[in-house]
Amino acid sequence: MNLFILANLYLTLRTLFCKFKMVIEMANFKIIAAIGQNGELGRNNQLLWHLKQDLLFFKEQTMNKKIVMGYKTYLSLPKYLPNRDHYVLTSHKIEDKRIHTFNNYEKLYAYLNTFDEDIFIIGGASIYRLFLPYCQEILLTEINDSKTADCFFPDFDKTNYEKTLIGSYTEEKTTYQHVRYLKK
Numbered sequence: 001m002n003l004f005i006l007a008n009l010y011l012t013l014r015t016l017f018c019k020f021k022m023v024i025e026m027a028n029f030k031i032i033a034a035i036g037q038n039g040e041l042g043r044n045n046q047l048l049w050h051l052k053q054d055l056l057f058f059k060e061q062t063m064n065k066k067i068v069m070g071y072k073t074y075l076s077l078p079k080y081l082p083n084r085d086h087y088v089l090t091s092h093k094i095e096d097k098r099i100h101t102f103n104n105y106e107k108l109y110a111y112l113n114t115f116d117e118d119i120f121i122i123g124g125a126s127i128y129r130l131f132l133p134y135c136q137e138i139l140l141t142e143i144n145d146s147k148t149a150d151c152f153f154p155d156f157d158k159t160n161y162e163k164t165l166i167g168s169y170t171e172e173k174t175t176y177q178h179v180r181y182l183k184k
């Protein structure tokens with residue numbers, strides 16, 4: 001076998017390996033959300049609760065990760081969240097060059113799946129609904145309170161998940177717990 005054939009064989013095998021890697025390298029999608037007793041997520045494009053420990057938990061979990069959100073949630077952010085890669089599903093054009101926008105859910109999903117890493121789905125309701133079937137893990141802040149809301153976390157069958165209590169907290173008379181739901 002001469003050198004030319006060997007080089008070609010090497011290149012073919014390398015291409016095949018890369019393609020195979022792309023197929024098996026699936027992103028690990030995780031939902032993170034804070035909900036009330038009735039699945040309340042927000043109202044008038046605002047969060048319903050502002051709990052210090054919970055905001056810290058969100059920061060710790062999502063730090064240096066890709067975060068995926070809908071346009072309304074993007075608009076509701078007080079500012080660009082430092083050290084996180086923002087992906088927004090929208091038909092709008094966003095001028096901020098730091099924000100990656102996709103106007104098509106399938107394309108966003110396929111693109112994110114080329115990364116072999118944890119990717120956080122941070123809301124809102126419409127984005128949770130889209131990604132829920134592909135999320136191995138749901139990190140919920142379950143708040144023992146109820147408020148008037150105009151958007152809700154989608155229903156999901158808890159019997160398909162293993163539930164772990166991460167921690168319980170009390171802040172200004174509001175009690176809540178961080179719970180991990182891992183798909184069985």
Ligand SMILES: NC(=O)c1ccc[n+]([C@@H]2O[C@H](COP(=O)([O-])OP(=O)(O)OC[C@H]3O[C@@H](n4cnc5c(N)ncnc54)[C@H](OP(=O)(O)O)[C@@H]3O)[C@@H](O)[C@H]2O)c1
Binds near residue numbers: 034043102127
């Ligand atoms: N409690 C929590 O943990 C939490 C977390 C996040 C958000 N929230 C709350 O959730 C509420 C917002 O949720 P939401 O469901 O109303 O809005 P959202 O999911 O944040 O954004 C909806 C927008 O995303 C875009 N979008 C959705 N699906 C799309 C698709 N398939 N293709 C292209 N674009 C798509 C559309 O934007 P265009 O109009 O640009 O097309 C749509 O109007 C707010 O109240 C917020 O405070 C709560």
